[in-house]
Amino acid sequence: xxxxxxIYALKALIHLAGTPIGHPVLIADLAKDENxxxxxxxxxxxxxRKGGLLQSRVGxxxxxxxxxxxxxxxxxxxxxxxxxxxxxxxxLSTTNYARCEExxxxxxxGIRLTMADVNVALSNVLDSLTLADMxxxxxxxxxxxxxxxxxxx
Amino acid sequence: xxxxxxIYALKALIHLAGTPIGHPVLIADLAKDENxxxxxxxxxxxxxRKGGLLQSRVGxxxxxxxxxxxxxxxxxxxxxxxxxxxxxxxxLSTTNYARCEExxxxxxxGIRLTMADVNVALSNVLDSLTLADMxxxxxxxxxxxxxxxxxxx
DNA sequence: GTAAAAATCTATTATTTCTATAGACATAAA
DNA sequence: TTTATGTCTATAGAAATAATAGATTTTTAC
Numbered sequence: 380x381x382x383x384x385x386i387y388a389l390k391a392l393i394h395l396a397g398t399p400i401g402h403p404v405l406i407a408d409l410a411k412d413e414n415x416x417x418x419x420x421x422x423x424x425x426x427x428r429k430g431g432l433l434q435s436r437v438g439x440x441x442x443x444x445x446x447x448x449x450x451x452x453x454x455x456x457x458x459x460x461x462x463x464x465x466x467x468x469x470x471l472s473t474t475n476y477a478r479c480e481e482x483x484x485x486x487x488x489g490i491r492l493t494m495a496d497v498n499v500a501l502s503n504v505l506d507s508l509t510l511a512d513m514x515x516x517x518x519x520x521x522x523x524x525x526x527x528x529x530x531x532x
Numbered sequence: 533x534x535x536x537x538x539i540y541a542l543k544a545l546i547h548l549a550g551t552p553i554g555h556p557v558l559i560a561d562l563a564k565d566e567n568x569x570x571x572x573x574x575x576x577x578x579x580x581r582k583g584g585l586l587q588s589r590v591g592x593x594x595x596x597x598x599x600x601x602x603x604x605x606x607x608x609x610x611x612x613x614x615x616x617x618x619x620x621x622x623x624l625s626t627t628n629y630a631r632c633e634e635x636x637x638x639x640x641x642g643i644r645l646t647m648a649d650v651n652v653a654l655s656n657v658l659d660s661l662t663l664a665d666m667x668x669x670x671x672x673x674x675x676x677x678x679x680x681x682x683x684x685x
Numbered sequence: 686g687t688a689a690a691a692a693t694c695t696a697t698t699a700t701t702t703c704t705a706t707a708g709a710c711a712t713a714a715a
Numbered sequence: 716t717t718t719a720t721g722t723c724t725a726t727a728g729a730a731a732t733a734a735t736a737g738a739t740t741t742t743t744a745c
Contacts, residue, residue: 380615380617380619380620380621380622381620381621381647383634386621386632386634386643387634389643390634390643393642393643414634454646454650462533464533466533467533467534468533468534468539469533479539481536481539481540481543481567486673486677487670487673487674487677488670489546489666489667489669489670490539490542490543490546490666492666492669492670492673493607493661493665493666493669494534496657496661497607497654497657497658497661500653500654500656500657501650501653501654501657503653504649504650504653504654505650508646508649508650512646513642513643513645513646514642516642516645516646517640517641517642517645520639520640520645521640524639524640
């Protein structure tokens with residue numbers, strides 16, 4: 380289950396993707412528009428910037444913008460930055476590996492060997508989806524509803 | 533990331549799968565053999581029993597046994613019992629649905645529409661893997677190592 | 686060069702979830 | 716009727732998540 384932090388990040392990124400290029404968005408505005416606690420959002424945006432997904436400018440006229448086009452920002456990269464990892468067990472993590480206290484021998488641990496499949500499946504789907512997909516799907520759903528409404532009138 | 537509770541459950545189930553049919557295992561023995569805090573394990577086994585994966589008998593000669601053959605116990609069912617759910621957002625959960633406070637309209641929420649794909653991928657892999665797979669893979673890995681050792685002598 | 690606008694940093698608190706423990710209770714077998 | 720066992724209720728401790736506060740630095744514009 381994704382944490383609130385990650386959901387906030389996704390909402391913020393979707394918002395930023397919808398603003399014209401060259402127009403930085405203020406933390407305060409983003410917080411107000413998306414109903415995210417401002418100080419918490421500060422921390423989230425900073426993480427995303429350090430993770431390479433956002434650019435920021437300090438001072439008057441500053442704010443946040445995407446560092447990449449939306450179709451180059453994968454959901455996987457977002458989740459990895461905010462949740463620390465994707466792997467179902469830490470002994471499978473590449474970015475955050477730790478030996479599992481619970482098993483004697485990693486090489487023959489059935490849990491690990493099986494969770495490796497889960498890890499691959501999850502990584503594949505998360506890395507194949509992008510911010511652009513999120514926006515497209517939302518728009519497509521809105522269009523569909525709009526058409527149904529038009530017909531029914 | 534799976535909680536310790538779920539890892540403990542997997543270890544316990546693997547252990548139970550390895551004991552002869554008709555021989556219930558005591559909580560105390562399981563706790564000792566697998567290095568799981570006894571009281572915590574009690575709670576876990578009870579959850580698994582209520583979830584239909586284990587059978588128990590009270591009193592002398594009692595203990596726990598699997599309620600199903602290992603190839604009928606999916607990893608998905610285990611995770612659902614211990615973690616409550618698999619869905620990445622609660623508004624996609626079938627067993628534990630809750631409306632998400634963060635979105636105005638579920639039908640057009642880009643996060644939800646995208647996470648639906650993740651949910652399907654995750655469910656598919658978790659429901660395709662079973663306790664028997666865990667055991668087989670562990671055995672296969674042990675065999676492989678054994679053979680390598682034999683050759684090298 | 687000074688004032689205002691903005692992000693950034695450090696620290697702390699509050700809340701929730703996860704992990705673990707204790708003790709009383711119920712059930713079944715010998 | 717005693718002993719062995721799982722079951723239940725309650726609670727405590729630890730860790731992670733969510734949120735807040737205030738001081739600091741950077742940049743622009745006047």
